[in-house]
Amino acid sequence: xxxxxxxxxxxxxLTMAGIxxxxxxxxxxxxxxxxxxxxxxAAFFAVGAYTSAILxxxxxxxxxxxxxxxxxxxILGGMLIAGLLALIxxxxxxxxxxxxxxxxxxxxxxxxxxxxKNEGWLTNGVRGIPSIPKPLSGLLDNxxxxxxLLIILAFVALIYLGMQRLFxxxxxxxxxxxxANEEAVHAAGKNVLRFRVEAFVVGSMxxxxxxxxxxxxxxxISPGAFDPMFGTFLVWVMLIAGGSGNNRGALLxxxxxxxxxxxxxxxTSQLPEAFVTRASALRIFLIGLLLEIILITRPQGLLxxxxxxxxxxxxxxxxx
Amino acid sequence: MxxxxxxxxxxxxxxxxxxxxxIGVSLIxxxxxxAHFAHGDLMTVGAYFALFGVAVIGLPMPIVFPLAMIACALxxxxxxxxxxxxxxxxxxxxxxxxxxxxxxxxxxxVQILWGPDNKIYQAGIELPISLLGLKIKPTQVxxxxxxxxxxxxxxxxxxxxxxGKAMRALxxxxxxxxxxxxxxxxxxxxxxxxxxxxxxxxxxxLGMDTRLNPIxxxxxxLPVFAAAILGGIGSFYxxxxxxxxxxxxxxxxxxxxxxAYKPAVAFAIMVVMLIVRPRGIFGGKE
Amino acid sequence: MSLLLVENITGGYGGTDILHGVSLQxxxxxxxxxxxxxxxxKSTAMKAVFGLIAIRKGMxxxxxxxxxGLRPDLVVRRGICYVPQEHNVFPSxxxxxxxxxxxxxxxxDISGEIGQVFELFPPLKDKRKVPAGNLSGGQxxxxxxxxxxxxxxxxxxxxxxxxxxxxxxIDLIFERVQEIxxxxxxxxxxxxxAKQALTFSHRGYILVMGCNRYEDTAENLxxxxxxxxxxxxx
Numbered sequence: 086x087x088x089x090x091x092x093x094x095x096x097x098x099l100t101m102a103g104i105x106x107x108x109x110x111x112x113x114x115x116x117x118x119x120x121x122x123x124x125x126x127a128a129f130f131a132v133g134a135y136t137s138a139i140l141x142x143x144x145x146x147x148x149x150x151x152x153x154x155x156x157x158x159x160i161l162g163g164m165l166i167a168g169l170l171a172l173i174x175x176x177x178x179x180x181x182x183x184x185x186x187x188x189x190x191x192x193x194x195x196x197x198x199x200x201x202k203n204e205g206w207l208t209n210g211v212r213g214i215p216s217i218p219k220p221l222s223g224l225l226d227n228x229x230x231x232x233x234l235l236i237i238l239a240f241v242a243l244i245y246l247g248m249q250r251l252f253x254x255x256x257x258x259x260x261x262x263x264x265a266n267e268e269a270v271h272a273a274g275k276n277v278l279r280f281r282v283e284a285f286v287v288g289s290m291x292x293x294x295x296x297x298x299x300x301x302x303x304x305x306i307s308p309g310a311f312d313p314m315f316g317t318f319l320v321w322v323m324l325i326a327g328g329s330g331n332n333r334g335a336l337l338x339x340x341x342x343x344x345x346x347x348x349x350x351x352x353t354s355q356l357p358e359a360f361v362t363r364a365s366a367l368r369i370f371l372i373g374l375l376l377e378i379i380l381i382t383r384p385q386g387l388l389x390x391x392x393x394x395x396x397x398x399x400x401x402x403x404x405x
Numbered sequence: 406m407x408x409x410x411x412x413x414x415x416x417x418x419x420x421x422x423x424x425x426x427x428i429g430v431s432l433i434x435x436x437x438x439x440a441h442f443a444h445g446d447l448m449t450v451g452a453y454f455a456l457f458g459v460a461v462i463g464l465p466m467p468i469v470f471p472l473a474m475i476a477c478a479l480x481x482x483x484x485x486x487x488x489x490x491x492x493x494x495x496x497x498x499x500x501x502x503x504x505x506x507x508x509x510x511x512x513x514x515v516q517i518l519w520g521p522d523n524k525i526y527q528a529g530i531e532l533p534i535s536l537l538g539l540k541i542k543p544t545q546v547x548x549x550x551x552x553x554x555x556x557x558x559x560x561x562x563x564x565x566x567x568x569g570k571a572m573r574a575l576x577x578x579x580x581x582x583x584x585x586x587x588x589x590x591x592x593x594x595x596x597x598x599x600x601x602x603x604x605x606x607x608x609x610x611l612g613m614d615t616r617l618n619p620i621x622x623x624x625x626x627l628p629v630f631a632a633a634i635l636g637g638i639g640s641f642y643x644x645x646x647x648x649x650x651x652x653x654x655x656x657x658x659x660x661x662x663x664x665a666y667k668p669a670v671a672f673a674i675m676v677v678m679l680i681v682r683p684r685g686i687f688g689g690k691e
Numbered sequence: 692m693s694l695l696l697v698e699n700i701t702g703g704y705g706g707t708d709i710l711h712g713v714s715l716q717x718x719x720x721x722x723x724x725x726x727x728x729x730x731x732x733k734s735t736a737m738k739a740v741f742g743l744i745a746i747r748k749g750m751x752x753x754x755x756x757x758x759x760g761l762r763p764d765l766v767v768r769r770g771i772c773y774v775p776q777e778h779n780v781f782p783s784x785x786x787x788x789x790x791x792x793x794x795x796x797x798x799x800d801i802s803g804e805i806g807q808v809f810e811l812f813p814p815l816k817d818k819r820k821v822p823a824g825n826l827s828g829g830q831x832x833x834x835x836x837x838x839x840x841x842x843x844x845x846x847x848x849x850x851x852x853x854x855x856x857x858x859x860x861i862d863l864i865f866e867r868v869q870e871i872x873x874x875x876x877x878x879x880x881x882x883x884x885a886k887q888a889l890t891f892s893h894r895g896y897i898l899v900m901g902c903n904r905y906e907d908t909a910e911n912l913x914x915x916x917x918x919x920x921x922x923x924x925x
Binding site: 120122124177178180181183184185187188189191192193195196199202203314318321322325362363366367369370372373374376377380381384 | 434439440442488491492495497498499501502503505506507508509510512513514516517520521619626627630631634663665666668669671672675676679680683
């Protein structure tokens with residue numbers, strides 16, 4: 086493989102890893118910080134992507150659009166709508182055990198999927214939304230991909246730093262305490278539920294950002310791109326592999342698992358046509374197997390989390 | 406009016422299939438206290454074991470049916486032994502995540518072996534027969550009667566056999582069961598066997614009624630969970646009622662909603678239940 | 692040879708020790724009570740004997756065989772049965788089924804033992820088919836004890852059998868305990884109702900903060916002025 090090809094693959098690789106890293110960071114707020122299982126990541130991912138696409142694309146008879154808003158507004162929109170969806174889900178399930186949230190989240194994922202597929206007036210159904218504008222395109226000759234990678238990395242850095250700040254804030258200390266011992270925090274009279282909903286919403290908003298960034302990267306989205314395998318399960322394996330509760334772990338997991346996933350694809354794409362679908366199923370099998378092995382042998386992931394200590398007065402500071 | 410009754414009939418057929426899955430989910434939740442996300446794919450596995458028997462070995466379905474149930478039971482027992490048992494001391498949440506991974510593996514294994522395309526047990530179109538003025542396919546009659554028979558057998562098992570009573574005891578209070586000297590691992594083994602056998606039956610019925618494909622079980626997981634929650638998770642009878650209700654309401658919803666949104670109906674019912682009465686109709690386990 | 696010999700056991704939940712070198716014994720045919728203030732470790736000691744709590748140091752011997760750290764379902768097979776204080780019946784199972792579960796490890800005919808339980812606890816006779824969760828507190832306690840008797844244990848561990856019962860029932864339960872003892876079953880009992888428990892016991896141990904404090908015949912303990920003031924409510 087010649088150098089230019091290798092470099093361009095690397096840029097592609099890092100861009101996708103970055104997007105997945107953002108999704109993993111979002112999931113980390115939900116699972117890592119508050120132990121909430123969201124098996125509907127794909128829903129928020131998709132909602133972010135579609136919102137941004139609708140807001141930024143040119144007018145089209147096939148789908149809602151024509152607002153032609155700038156890239157950043159698209160990202161913002163994606164984030165907010167994802168957050169709104171999360172707020173609804175979170176409020177409905179706030180009093181329930183995590184099992185129920187997990188089940189509800191697959192329900193949400195299913196509804197979003199059906200909605201995107203069937204409400205053609207909005208989304209153009211399975212045919213998808215094409216020609217999503219790429220920011221800064223044309224600025225550099227042949228540099229589009231690289232520029233976009235830089236944009237992604239900027240977002241990753243921003244979100245990571247934001248999450249790190251948050252991680253050491255009183256708000257998150259309370260969240261982690263909730264995850265460790267909900268009754269104790271409850272007994273302290275703190276509004277556990279409110280914190281959990283907030284965490285769920287923040288995490289989903291980050292996923293929405295990831296979705297929006299994805300849309301502008303691929304410039305074409307359709308419901309199939311947000312299949313649970315790519316939109317949800319892969320993110321979970323990334324977070325578990327990297328280390329839950331841990332932002333660095335989330336990013337590391339994203340890179341590692343994306344490498345495994347792409348690596349196996351390079352391998353199977355060499356196979357003859359007849360084996361391709363079976364091979365992709367094999368890759369999924371291996372990812373599932375990897376998850377099981379990690380859960381049994383090293384559930385804390387590559388980078389075990391270092392819990393921050395809950396200090397007196399945290400709860401009061403957090404709710405102010 | 407006959408049109409509505411007709412739809413209700415289809416709903417009952419679908420409801421029987423959902424119930425068979427929901428009973429298993431409830432049994433597992435009652436004893437191991439976690440939501441088994443691989444249950445739908447267990448149904449898929451059962452359906453495909455039957456396909457193997459019918460299409461590859463060439464045996465008739467009545468013989469293949471129980472064999473597929475047993476094969477599926479062995480798979481489930483194996484999964485529990487290898488994947489879930491080591492995690493039992495961890496929280497039920499970790500077991501839930503593990504079951505998501507298991508679901509992936511089962512589904513993709515089926516796809517590797519059989520490919521992604523739809524398959525059927527038997528070629529040809531089945532003509533519906535007329536029963537009490539309503540149309541119903543012979544297969545569907547088999548499904549309803551078969552589900553009924555399985556439910557009755559399960560009831561007898563739970564109330565007339567020592568192991569069945571032990572399962573109910575564990576579901577009530579696992580610690581007390583241990584203290585009484587009950588071999589909890591053996592009871593857990595039998596729980597998986599029963600749950601998987603019912604799941605396999607449900608999967609085969611689903612394949613008979615519609616068609617087989619690798620994601621058939623994952624698709625029905627949401628209605629299965631909804632049924633279990635509706636009836637009261639952990640409650641055997643609740644799962645039956647829940648399944649029938651979900652099935653019937655899902656079918657009736659086609660009167661005013663696009664059929665594409667049927668799964669959303671199950672979800673909506675579940676959400677309403679969770680808000681209004683989370684413990685379900687029959688007040689399941691906490 | 693003592694029926695039960697507990698030598699200097701130290702242990703507790705997780706990392707913290709609740710028991711600090713507790714010793715006691717039960718001779719065949721005895722009723723022995725463990726009393727003491729709240730948090731003394733009485734229930735903990737009993738759970739440690741039964742294998743529910745890790746013992747870091749010390750030894751437990753049953754009929755001269757070491758059973759320290761043996762799993763509960765194996766301890767049961769040696770001849771010791773345990774009745775916990777709370778959640779001691781299977782609520783959705785009938786009285787009859789609760790008893791059957793008690794005899795799970797047996798494969799022989801248990802009708803004799805079932806009959807015996809109903810002889811000991813006549814109020815349960817017409818409640819055979821009633822789910823245990825629907826019974827009153829006193830009746831549930833009877834079912835709990837009956838369940839433990841199904842394996843014909845040589846030693847019965849009772850954790851606060853009188854807890855939450857009305858005074859009438861408390862007397863009844865202690866009388867039943869005596870009946871069971873008359874059948875040849877050794878009894879080790881943890882009790883909050885110290886005075887009454889001692890009245891029905893042969894010997895007693897007083898634990899305070901996980902340590903032995905007093906040990907004597909029940910008679911002597913009851914007659915002891917100091918003990919009466921501190922532990923028996925004057």
